[in-house]
Amino acid sequence: MKIKCSKANLLAGINIVLKAVPVKTTMNILECILIKAVNSQIKLVSNDMELGIETVVVGDIAEEGVIAINAKIFSDMVRKLPDSDVTIETDSSLNTKITCEKSKFSISAKDGSEFPELPVIEKSKRVTMSEFSLRSIIVQTVFSISDNENNKIMTGELFEIKGNKMRVVALDGHRIAVRNLELKEDFGNYKVIVPGKALNEISKILSGEADDEVNIYFADKNIMFELEDTIILSRLIEGEYYKIDQMLSSDFETKITVNKRELFNSIDRATLLIKESDKKPVVIETADQSLKLKMDTSIGSLDDEIMIEKEGKDIVIGFNPKFIIEALRVIDDENIDIYLVNSKSPCFIRDAQQNYIYLILPVNFVS
Amino acid sequence: MKIKCSKANLLAGINIVLKAVPVKTTMNILECILIKAVNSQIKLVSNDMELGIETVVVGDIAEEGVIAINAKIFSDMVRKLPDSDVTIETDSSLNTKITCEKSKFSISAKDGSEFPELPVIEKSKRVTMSEFSLRSIIVQTVFSISDNENNKIMTGELFEIKGNKMRVVALDGHRIAVRNLELKEDFGNYKVIVPGKALNEISKILSGEADDEVNIYFADKNIMFELEDTIILSRLIEGEYYKIDQMLSSDFETKITVNKRELFNSIDRATLLIKESDKKPVVIETADQSLKLKMDTSIGSLDDEIMIEKEGKDIVIGFNPKFIIEALRVIDDENIDIYLVNSKSPCFIRDAQQNYIYLILPVNFVS
Numbered sequence: 007m008k009i010k011c012s013k014a015n016l017l018a019g020i021n022i023v024l025k026a027v028p029v030k031t032t033m034n035i036l037e038c039i040l041i042k043a044v045n046s047q048i049k050l051v052s053n054d055m056e057l058g059i060e061t062v063v064v065g066d067i068a069e070e071g072v073i074a075i076n077a078k079i080f081s082d083m084v085r086k087l088p089d090s091d092v093t094i095e096t097d098s099s100l101n102t103k104i105t106c107e108k109s110k111f112s113i114s115a116k117d118g119s120e121f122p123e124l125p126v127i128e129k130s131k132r133v134t135m136s137e138f139s140l141r142s143i144i145v146q147t148v149f150s151i152s153d154n155e156n157n158k159i160m161t162g163e164l165f166e167i168k169g170n171k172m173r174v175v176a177l178d179g180h181r182i183a184v185r186n187l188e189l190k191e192d193f194g195n196y197k198v199i200v201p202g203k204a205l206n207e208i209s210k211i212l213s214g215e216a217d218d219e220v221n222i223y224f225a226d227k228n229i230m231f232e233l234e235d236t237i238i239l240s241r242l243i244e245g246e247y248y249k250i251d252q253m254l255s256s257d258f259e260t261k262i263t264v265n266k267r268e269l270f271n272s273i274d275r276a277t278l279l280i281k282e283s284d285k286k287p288v289v290i291e292t293a294d295q296s297l298k299l300k301m302d303t304s305i306g307s308l309d310d311e312i313m314i315e316k317e318g319k320d321i322v323i324g325f326n327p328k329f330i331i332e333a334l335r336v337i338d339d340e341n342i343d344i345y346l347v348n349s350k351s352p353c354f355i356r357d358a359q360q361n362y363i364y365l366i367l368p369v370n371f372v373s
Numbered sequence: 374m375k376i377k378c379s380k381a382n383l384l385a386g387i388n389i390v391l392k393a394v395p396v397k398t399t400m401n402i403l404e405c406i407l408i409k410a411v412n413s414q415i416k417l418v419s420n421d422m423e424l425g426i427e428t429v430v431v432g433d434i435a436e437e438g439v440i441a442i443n444a445k446i447f448s449d450m451v452r453k454l455p456d457s458d459v460t461i462e463t464d465s466s467l468n469t470k471i472t473c474e475k476s477k478f479s480i481s482a483k484d485g486s487e488f489p490e491l492p493v494i495e496k497s498k499r500v501t502m503s504e505f506s507l508r509s510i511i512v513q514t515v516f517s518i519s520d521n522e523n524n525k526i527m528t529g530e531l532f533e534i535k536g537n538k539m540r541v542v543a544l545d546g547h548r549i550a551v552r553n554l555e556l557k558e559d560f561g562n563y564k565v566i567v568p569g570k571a572l573n574e575i576s577k578i579l580s581g582e583a584d585d586e587v588n589i590y591f592a593d594k595n596i597m598f599e600l601e602d603t604i605i606l607s608r609l610i611e612g613e614y615y616k617i618d619q620m621l622s623s624d625f626e627t628k629i630t631v632n633k634r635e636l637f638n639s640i641d642r643a644t645l646l647i648k649e650s651d652k653k654p655v656v657i658e659t660a661d662q663s664l665k666l667k668m669d670t671s672i673g674s675l676d677d678e679i680m681i682e683k684e685g686k687d688i689v690i691g692f693n694p695k696f697i698i699e700a701l702r703v704i705d706d707e708n709i710d711i712y713l714v715n716s717k718s719p720c721f722i723r724d725a726q727q728n729y730i731y732l733i734l735p736v737n738f739v740s
Contacts (some may be wrong), residue, residue: 086645113673309476
């Protein structure tokens, strides 16, 4: 194999496929990036057997070939080369020279045929949206998945498409995060559970531009995200997702409207009094135009107060401050509405159109 | 005690004294910041028994007093308060309220009299220089101290003043870093060894402004740095420093002039082939107008070449790349001169005026 491409293009491609290189694995070959120079196209591929990424790098092929090369070392080498054209050349014994101006690295590569190829996905069941929208709905929900591998379904997110409506749901038993999105056209009905870890990596690759489109293809065991020069493949989680509609339908007794930043700062202040070991709630108490927040731990205590608008009866209720903080962090609105029933029922943070719904269970605050 | 000051002033003071709060200690009181509100002045003090810092915070004293408060919690609390005036009030049981707008933290403080006071230094033996100069000579040498506590003297830096000349030296048995500085006037003769760890912290407090002056006072067991609102005290290391003058005087057989950035990048490239465990040298070989660099490890190999100007005979010599990299990082010159004798003798990187001298011992490169 002999190829030539600019350092900038090569490094951009490496940074994308690095997202699916496993940190620890018993299969050494997975620690490699596959370089495929065939059919007049240079492609980089990575695969951790859950998530697979393939991206095209613009360059010239002098001699076709397929090799695998340790991802960490390869990326370090390219990163430290001068900003110029890079030549990668492998001989029949897989000795590989990476040359740029007067710098020449030599390293031993692996046979590319050992590398597990990505599954081929039939491109029939498709949904198209902007990279911006996809990235937003992932980032705005994925923090609510569970990291407990014993309950596999909770480690994933529900992707549900009904005609031109899409809903993404993440939950962990203490909270539910929901984002609703209107699609440009009717794409059909799909319902799959995508691993949260994969979505986290995918959100880092998505450009976040409203003008860039991404095609999502659904297969039996996989989902594929097709970007301009990159395809990302994730295995799906098998099983039936939780029925959440009943949990989300609710009346309320109290509605609070509050400045998001002020509430965030106040609860953020409270969190510094929490040690890892003791899980103390932040207790909030409404009055007609103000909200009192109280936190009391072995370190010390905080009394805080912020201005609110209130409808309905007064309430005292306790929450894990982390759950509130994480929801507030992904809401763009300046002012938010919080809906409450009583001190034992979940609170809802949601907008009028229900584009977002964050349900958070209260915790007992009587010590 | 009851005091009031702006959050910005208080936080600036806390950030300064935090540098002398020990991370781990058996004396709990040292994990505190001492707040002294006496004689119409608010002072914050920290002391890890090697390094002590005292800084003045502008504010109002409603009631004088001295308390000690856990440094980490106190700094976290103040950092997260709104940007407004902060009131700190302690009752007779040392219950302390930290109030800012409608936020009120409560925390238990400690009796300030338990806190070890900083020693009082007689201000007779003085040297004055700009904060910029002091910070520069520390940063440009302190990386060459040894972190081996078995040889205490190598963990410190020599501060040597002779009339209007100052010399700072750090060495670790494999290399020597020297910076020479001309002072504005004749301050007398002093020679002390200052702990490198303390100097590292001091360099972070110094403003780096050429217009700000720092007074340095010498005492038997201590050195004191007096800034505008802050004094920093360090214990000295006892003993006789190494005689380095003979090591520094040398003829040379080869002189190389090279672009610093190009040499840095090339050696930086070589370092990525080094694993923690195997200490491989970078081998450099001169030709008339070029320098070849070679690194060969179990990971792979690098061949590199940069343009140089050369006087004298050709040479092949090996170095620990880390030592070259660290010296190049603190040299401001665009082009540097390297002086060599043979493959077993130290190399010198120094400027014509010998404002800086970096001596680096070679390593055996025949495997």
